[in-house]
Amino acid sequence: EKQPCMPTHPQKPLIIKTGVQFTTKVRLLVKLPEVDYQLKVKTIFDKDLPPGRVNRQFFILTTTTKIMDVEESSNGCLSVEFRHLQLKEKKYVNGTKVNEGPVSVTEELHSLSFEAQFNIQGINIDLETCSFPLVVISNVSQLPGGWASVMWYNLLTDEPRNLGFFASPQRASWGQLSEVLSWQFSTFAGRGLNREQLCMLGEKLLGQQASQNECQVSWSKFCKENIHGKNFSFWMWLDSILELIKKHLLPIWNDNCIMGFVSKETERARLKDKEPGTFLLRFSESHLGGITFTWVEQSDSGDAKFISVEPYTKSRLSALPFADIIRDYKVITDGEVPENPLKFLYPDIPKDEAFGRLYNSQQNKVFPYIPSMLIPISTLQTTPPPCSSPEPPMSPGMFDMLTQHLSPLEIETAMSSPYSE
Amino acid sequence: EKQPCMPTHPQKPLIIKTGVQFTTKVRLLVKLPEVDYQLKVKTIFDKDLPPGRVNRQFFILTTTTKIMDVEESSNGCLSVEFRHLQLKEKKYVNGTKVNEGPVSVTEELHSLSFEAQFNIQGINIDLETCSFPLVVISNVSQLPGGWASVMWYNLLTDEPRNLGFFASPQRASWGQLSEVLSWQFSTFAGRGLNREQLCMLGEKLLGQQASQNECQVSWSKFCKENIHGKNFSFWMWLDSILELIKKHLLPIWNDNCIMGFVSKETERARLKDKEPGTFLLRFSESHLGGITFTWVEQSDSGDAKFISVEPYTKSRLSALPFADIIRDYKVITDGEVPENPLKFLYPDIPKDEAFGRLYNSQQNKVFPYIPSMLIPISTLQTTPPPCSSPEPPMSPGMFDMLTQHLSPLEIETAMSSPYSE
DNA sequence: ACAGTTTCCCGTAAATGC
DNA sequence: TGCATTTACGGGAAACTG
Numbered sequence: 001e002k003q004p005c006m007p008t009h010p011q012k013p014l015i016i017k018t019g020v021q022f023t024t025k026v027r028l029l030v031k032l033p034e035v036d037y038q039l040k041v042k043t044i045f046d047k048d049l050p051p052g053r054v055n056r057q058f059f060i061l062t063t064t065t066k067i068m069d070v071e072e073s074s075n076g077c078l079s080v081e082f083r084h085l086q087l088k089e090k091k092y093v094n095g096t097k098v099n100e101g102p103v104s105v106t107e108e109l110h111s112l113s114f115e116a117q118f119n120i121q122g123i124n125i126d127l128e129t130c131s132f133p134l135v136v137i138s139n140v141s142q143l144p145g146g147w148a149s150v151m152w153y154n155l156l157t158d159e160p161r162n163l164g165f166f167a168s169p170q171r172a173s174w175g176q177l178s179e180v181l182s183w184q185f186s187t188f189a190g191r192g193l194n195r196e197q198l199c200m201l202g203e204k205l206l207g208q209q210a211s212q213n214e215c216q217v218s219w220s221k222f223c224k225e226n227i228h229g230k231n232f233s234f235w236m237w238l239d240s241i242l243e244l245i246k247k248h249l250l251p252i253w254n255d256n257c258i259m260g261f262v263s264k265e266t267e268r269a270r271l272k273d274k275e276p277g278t279f280l281l282r283f284s285e286s287h288l289g290g291i292t293f294t295w296v297e298q299s300d301s302g303d304a305k306f307i308s309v310e311p312y313t314k315s316r317l318s319a320l321p322f323a324d325i326i327r328d329y330k331v332i333t334d335g336e337v338p339e340n341p342l343k344f345l346y347p348d349i350p351k352d353e354a355f356g357r358l359y360n361s362q363q364n365k366v367f368p369y370i371p372s373m374l375i376p377i378s379t380l381q382t383t384p385p386p387c388s389s390p391e392p393p394m395s396p397g398m399f400d401m402l403t404q405h406l407s408p409l410e411i412e413t414a415m416s417s418p419y420s421e
Numbered sequence: 422e423k424q425p426c427m428p429t430h431p432q433k434p435l436i437i438k439t440g441v442q443f444t445t446k447v448r449l450l451v452k453l454p455e456v457d458y459q460l461k462v463k464t465i466f467d468k469d470l471p472p473g474r475v476n477r478q479f480f481i482l483t484t485t486t487k488i489m490d491v492e493e494s495s496n497g498c499l500s501v502e503f504r505h506l507q508l509k510e511k512k513y514v515n516g517t518k519v520n521e522g523p524v525s526v527t528e529e530l531h532s533l534s535f536e537a538q539f540n541i542q543g544i545n546i547d548l549e550t551c552s553f554p555l556v557v558i559s560n561v562s563q564l565p566g567g568w569a570s571v572m573w574y575n576l577l578t579d580e581p582r583n584l585g586f587f588a589s590p591q592r593a594s595w596g597q598l599s600e601v602l603s604w605q606f607s608t609f610a611g612r613g614l615n616r617e618q619l620c621m622l623g624e625k626l627l628g629q630q631a632s633q634n635e636c637q638v639s640w641s642k643f644c645k646e647n648i649h650g651k652n653f654s655f656w657m658w659l660d661s662i663l664e665l666i667k668k669h670l671l672p673i674w675n676d677n678c679i680m681g682f683v684s685k686e687t688e689r690a691r692l693k694d695k696e697p698g699t700f701l702l703r704f705s706e707s708h709l710g711g712i713t714f715t716w717v718e719q720s721d722s723g724d725a726k727f728i729s730v731e732p733y734t735k736s737r738l739s740a741l742p743f744a745d746i747i748r749d750y751k752v753i754t755d756g757e758v759p760e761n762p763l764k765f766l767y768p769d770i771p772k773d774e775a776f777g778r779l780y781n782s783q784q785n786k787v788f789p790y791i792p793s794m795l796i797p798i799s800t801l802q803t804t805p806p807p808c809s810s811p812e813p814p815m816s817p818g819m820f821d822m823l824t825q826h827l828s829p830l831e832i833e834t835a836m837s838s839p840y841s842e
Numbered sequence: 843a844c845a846g847t848t849t850c851c852c853g854t855a856a857a858t859g860c
Numbered sequence: 861t862g863c864a865t866t867t868a869c870g871g872g873a874a875a876c877t878g
């Protein structure tokens with residue numbers, strides 16, 4: 001006999017890492033008439049799993065049974081919270097590790113079941129329920145893949161327990177998907193994606209025709225296939241940016257100072273007619289988790305010239321916050337006096353108005369010492385290189401700077417540093 | 422019956438962290454006449470421990486028995502290697518946790534015992550041996566304390582198993598101790614300490630009279646009491662420097678470019694009559710794990726002037742290697758053109774001759790972008806401050822630089838944002 | 843409240859398995 | 861051999877515990 005028993009599913013952390021504690025709570029939604037005895041709930045991982053359905057099997061390492069208790073905060077329901085639950089992989093299950101097709105670890109769905117039974121007026125009643133699908137990972141490096149699965153699953157099915165979903169995952173429309181992507185950013189970074197940003201993402205994922213929201217995206221294209229010419233998939237790239245924002249760019253992102261997702265063409269079109277020194281912030285498309293700025297200058301011929309700095313990644317940004325980089329950035333052109341080329345955040349906001357609030361002086365006052373700060377510097381040449389060697393030669397300013405400091409032996413290696421477009 | 426049975430003690434890693442695997446090997450040094458049966462060895466942690474001797478009790482989480490085997494590499498001895506051993510703390514031992522005095526975790530000594538028994542011609546023979554004392558820690562943050570204990574123990578006792586050693590640790594003579602300290606540097610950093618460096622350390626630890634090698638140092642002074650006015654002990658300070666060298670300064674240390682341990686007085690005496698721009702490298706005495714450079718300049722009055730930069734710690738050094746800092750360091754004096762004040766490594770070695778080999782151009786060649794490097798910069802004033810505030814006021818150059826960028830902009834958070842929603 | 847100590851767990855690196 | 865996945869564990873931070 002099954003009875004109504006709705007647990008509070010472990011809905012948010014649908015991803016569980018082995019060896020890391022998680023919590024789940026079950027609540028009995030009917031009031032039992034007589035509760036003069038203890039009601040025990042048992043948790044089982046992957047109960048009644050059809051054999052061969054998953055590649056990996058796990059078990060709960062910690063206590064799996066607990067007594068239900070009257071919940072204070074609510075209307076006196078019975079509930080139980082399992083804390084400090086921990087998953088561990090069963091190795092060598094019966095010596096047969098079923099290798100079932102191309103479903104990767106983060107596509108393998110599991111579930112957590114809860115059982116209770118009680119006796120009321122001589123009738124034995126079994127209660128049972130189970131969680132939404134779970135992804136089990138063994139290292140945080142698998143978290144992005146896990147999130148992708150959860151997103152895709154939630155996007156495309158309303159079934160509470162379709163564990164075979166990724167055997168043949170449906171396609172999503174770009175309209176649906178873009179909404180979910182924006183929601184990721186608004187949830188985890190505090191600000192979603194605007195129409196232009198989504199449009200760039202759509203074109204990146206699907207090509208020019210993607211302006212149509214009806215355009216279909218396959219799971220593989222979203223998360224499994226590498227972007228052409230790169231060694232990462234679309235979602236891995238996007239998630240690396242989400243992480244970069246979360247850790248290093250949160251206030252700047254929330255102040256809407258990061259255009260971020262812009263094609264190089266759009267970037268140029270935007271900056272072309274702007275005041276020299278106008279810049280915008282854009283995420284790297286060539287490397288994971290990088291952000292760069294591009295500014296416009298007047299070239300000698302009178303045309304607009306666009307210059308982008310080598311993208312900053314988390315390692316640099318943890319040495320120097322991005323707002324400080326923008327404040328302090330200097331370019332040495334032809335060995336002259338360093339100048340900060342960044343004047344106006346696109347379209348025309350004075351730099352300090354946009355970022356001043358976030359500047360951090362880096363000043364530690366430790367008395368007998370003089371303070372020292374890190375300044376990001378680029379060197380640039382305006383005069384065209386005398387010959388067209390495959391690698392553009394070094395600017396005179398940089399050359400001076402290096403030769404001045406490098407012993408004769410080291411010059412060769414340091415020479416091969418390209419810049420200028 | 423006890424028999425000669427000398428194991429290869431776990432000598433080097435005398436410190437074991439709970440939950441982290443370690444390895445130990447036991448070798449039977451006598452050849453058994455008849456080895457037609459298996460000889461089993463069992464490992465026991467803290468065997469026969471007098472109750473109340475230690476605060477914490479541990480057990481071996483993994484397999485504790487193994488069969489001895491003929492060792493290939495040696496002359497056919499029997500030996501056994503325990504791998505993947507792991508320690509875990511027994512909690513709530515009999516409900517009584519004996520709190521025995523002021524012996525800290527890293528002073529608590531433990532031991533690992535090995536037992537085997539065999540029967541030869543009807544006689545039962547018990548073999549037993551045990552390791553040198555072990556320190557058990559639960560976090561790497563306790564490693565320096567553990568090392569200190571191991572050093573002190575080895576320095577002051579030849580007993581193989583005096584587990585109560587730290588109940589009343591003997592004093593060491595500075596002569597003995599300084600030798601051990603130098604040995605730490607030569608073992609872990611590749612170059613020991615010279616007489617002058619040791620002399621500075623001796624004075625730091627014991628005051629001026631410490632030039633005598635006979636001077637006695639207490640364990641407490643070495644490792645437990647804080648240095649006057651600081652919140653760390655002598656050894657914690659020294660070990661933080663050892664770590665800094667190991668991770669960030671190895672080649673520079675081994676090239677003997679770091680004077681390192683110099684009092685400020687000696688530093689000045691050394692630099693006083695040198696060419697302006699002569700500098701030396703010294704470890705910070707005020708903060709853990711920091712290194713600074715001090716250079717000499719000619720002041721307006723004609724006297725020598727000494728300037729030290731705020732010490733670089735591991736976080737800065739992992740963004741920028743120290744050799745590059747020395748190469749690129751710039752001072753902006755009174756807002757003028759940046760100049761590198763570092764010319765000659767004391768006594769008179771041109772900077773690039775000393776460090777050129779280690780320069781690293783920081784140049785990542787990622788095509789469409791211009792490279793950017795981090796330059797450490799200090800600003801300095803030559804004109805004396807108008808008033809004598811307790812904190813040295815900001816130099817005009819720095820002030821300009823900051824005001825130029827800090828505009829009246831503690832403005833409200835969300836200004837006109839460059840992108841529409 | 844607090845300091846000494848342990849636990850937790852991310853993130854990198856290395857090991858393992860397929 | 862290379863790729864996918866897991867294990868190992870340092871290091872920072874939170875939690876614990878007298």
